[in-house]
Amino acid sequence: MVDEEHRRERRQRVLKGASIISGITNSEISCTIRNQNSGGAELKVPVESRVPERFVLYVPTDGLPTKQSCGGAGTTELGFNL
Numbered sequence: 324m325v326d327e328e329h330r331r332e333r334r335q336r337v338l339k340g341a342s343i344i345s346g347i348t349n350s351e352i353s354c355t356i357r358n359q360n361s362g363g364a365e366l367k368v369p370v371e372s373r374v375p376e377r378f379v380l381y382v383p384t385d386g387l388p389t390k391q392s393c394g395g396a397g398t399t400e401l402g403f404n405l
Contacts, residue, residue, distance in 0.1 A: 337357070338357065339355065339384055340355060341380055
């Protein structure tokens, strides 16, 4: 994860349900957005999940899917930049 002092904008703590959707297989991984700002977010994913480097993140409360590139794949928490 990126240390707090290196971010341009402080991330707001949130708890939003979301889905990671991969384009190749159209598989869906349920996840939780733990914090976010206009430049990125931190997701919590199940341990057994394999998160692709590129995916579509769908957040039902926001209403629009967004394409993402992520960092930290292979962990249960990962961050991404918008």
